[in-house]
Amino acid sequence: MxxxxxxxxxxxxxxxxxxKSQLSxxxxxxxxxxxxxxxxxxLELIDELIESGTDIPLIIAxxxxxxxxxxxxxxxxxxKLPETLSIMLTGQATAEAVGEAxxxxxxxxxxxxxxxxSDFLLTVSTALDSYTQKREIQRRDRFRHVLAKVISLALKPETLDQQLETALTSLLSMPELASGCAAIYLLDQNQEQLELRTQWGQESDFAASQPFSTECEQRVVPNGSKRPCRFYLPLxxxxxxxxxxxxxxxxxxxxCQELPELLASYAEALAGIIQLKQYHHALEKHNAELEHTVQKRTKDLQDAFEQQSKLNNILLEANRKLDFYASMDGLTSLYNRRFFLKLANSELERARRYAHPTTFLMLDLDYFKEVNDEFGHLAGDHVLEQVARMLVAESREADLIGRLGGEEFxxxxxxxxxxxxxxLAERIRTRLNKEIINFDGHSxxxxxxxxxxxxxxxxxxxxxxxxRADKALYKSKGTGRNTVSIAEAES
Incomplete structure (x- = not known):
């Protein structure tokens, strides 16, 4: 690659x-x-790189x-490249030109x-880290989407074969497995031999049957320059x-490094779906024989709900494993407090060197506890996610945005x-004041x-x-909220 x-x-x-000397x-x-x-x-070089599939994280012009x-x-x-970051390097640009750029x-x-x-290399390193973090967040979201879609299959009235086919289609839709293939085997009645149940993808070279093994396996198979990689995971x-x-x-x-961990969580979710489907099949047969026993039927339904609860736990565990990016807040995908302060201090060092103006904004959602109390914590999480997206939309790409904790940004x-x-603060305050966030039928x-x-x-x-920004924030809180206050200059 x-x-x-x-x-x-x-x-x-x-x-x-x-x-080139410094960067290389x-x-x-x-x-x-x-x-x-x-x-x-x-522009000609960029067209060539795009055609060859080469990633371009940074332009220095x-x-x-x-x-x-x-x-x-x-x-x-x-x-052409909306995700690519850019740095302007010049001694002649005016403040208006920089602002326009x-x-x-x-x-x-x-x-x-x-x-x-040293300042130049620090700036380039920060840009590359920012680009990589954004790509990792996108990859994490893709992983979560696949896991959530697979687990949601347990609630759909489809046959097991339909569920397994949908699960494989969703898995192979990820760019990391583009043009790949996958197969699911189920154990035979003797619980010894694996029999091919369904397969999906560009190739069909899977064995019809093979012995079952409880050991996970990952190996690269030589095949010219492509070197395909195979994974075997027991369910x-x-x-x-x-x-x-x-x-x-x-x-x-x-x-990527996270693919084996994703596949492990994916295999765990698949096993839960298969077990639940088999359990439901057995439960239906059992209920058909014992319909007259209301008490027995109630117990069986309770067992089914317990199985569903276990599947939900699988999803929670999968999300925990995929929160591997320690610099990001897992709920809002903004910088967490530790990493935000680290980046802020690096930016402050640069601003101090060139005597550039820099400002700090503290934001706190008003009466956020009432949202949790009235609509539940899921609604509160949804509100925080929407507010984070709004902050990103209203800010410049050069701005650093972090979640310090709770409802504070x-x-x-x-x-x-x-x-x-x-x-900027008034723009954010006005937009949120007008915004209506919908969740589960509530506005x-x-x-x-x-x-x-x-x-x-x-x-x-x-x-x-x-x-100082925190004190100004408390001044906004004390004067009726929904207000922007500026900290007093130090004497």
């Missing part, structure tokens, strides 16, 4: 040489660096170039020439063998004055209180600004 590519664009060869020294083990001397050459300026180039790139092209950062190498329900799952990925390069806004931060309205503090150029860390 080709390394992801970082593209550097500048009309001065000496600048490109310097960029720091990131060559994971990324490839490509150079372009004009906007037109860059000069502002003043012949033919097409850097900000216009980044706008064109954003249309931030707004139109989603500029991640701006660095002035001549740059400080065990509370230690009882039900069958086996066999999966063949077209290329081992597509198999924070935004660090680089290159932002108090006036700009106030406009939920919320407001938010916000405190804003300017980060001082000499502050050693973010704690001081965070404390």
């Amino acid at each position: 080709k390394k992801p590519v970082i593209i550097c664009v500048d009309d001065e060869k000496i600048v490109l040489t310097s960029l 020294h720091q990131f060559s083990s994971k990324y490839q660096v490509e150079l372009a001397e004009s906007a037109e050459e860059t 000069d502002y003043v170039m012949p033919g097409m300026y850097g900000d216009e180039l980044l706008v064109r790139i954003k249309e 931030v707004n139109r092209a989603g500029l991640f950062r701006y660095i002035a020439k001549p740059w400080h190498e 065990l329900y509370q230690g009882t063998p039900m069958g086996a799952l066999e999966v063949k990925a077209q290329s081992s390069a597509n198999c 924070a935004i660090l806004s680089p290159e932002s004055t108090l006036q700009q931060a106030t406009r 939920i309205k919320l407001t938010v209180s916000i405190g804003i503090a300017e980060v001082g150029s000499e502050e050693p860390d973010i704690q001081g600004a965070m404390s």
Whole structure:
């Protein structure tokens, strides 16, 4: 699999040489660096990389170039690659040009020439981490969607073969298993031999039967350059063998580190579905024989509900295992408190070096406890997810957004004055004030209180600004909520 590519664009060869030297020294083990001397050459290079399926996480572009300026180039790139991040590197851009690039092209950062190498590499590292985290979140969501869909099959009135076919189709829809194939085996009556029950995918080379094994297996099968990767997982329900799952990925390069863990959770869910289907079949037969015994039938139904509860526990356990990304809040997919403060302090160091304005916003949902009390905690979780999406939508790509805990959020806004931060806060407050969040037939309205503090150029860390913003937040709370307050300047 080709390394992801970082593209550097500048009309001065000496600048490109310097960029490639610094980037290659720091990131060559994971990324490839490509150079372009004009906007037109860059767009041609991007088309070639897209056609070859190569990932492009970052563009570093000069502002003043012949033919097409850097900000216009980044706008064109954003249309082709909306997920790709961009850094503008120039000594001639005005504040208006930088602001235009931030707004139109989603500029991640701006660095002035001549740059400080350590600051430049820190900025690039932050951008690459941000891009990787976003991709990992998307992958985690795909994994959760597959697991949730498989477990939901237990509630549908379909035959077991239909459920198993739907489960395999959902599994192979993931990009990590693109063009792969999978098969499910069930044990015969003697509980010794596996018999092929259903298969799905591009190939049909699975054995009709094979001995059962309780050992998981993963191996790469040589096959030219593709090297397909096979997985064998026994289907065990509370230690009882039900069958086996066999999966063949077209290329081992597509198999991420989390795929074996996903398949293990997937196999556990499949075993639960098979066991529940068999249990329901036996229960129906038993009830047909003992319909006259109401008490017995009630007990059997209770057993069925217990089995469903166990399946729900499987889903909860699967979600716990997939919350592997420690820097992200598992509910809202925003940065968690620890990682947010780490990034904020890194951004503060950069702002201090260049004396750039930076602001800190503290946000707290008003009367959120009443949502949980009136509609339940599931409704509260849904509200927090929707608020997180709204914060991302209203903020710039350069802003850092985190969930500090409970219903409290924070935004660090680089290159932002108090006036700009106030406009952002008012935009967020107004939108949430108008927003109606629907959940389970209920319409939920919320407001938010916000405190804003300017980060001082000499502050050693973010704690001081965070404390001032927190005091301003409490001022908003004390003056009736649904209000934006600005922290008083330190004397």
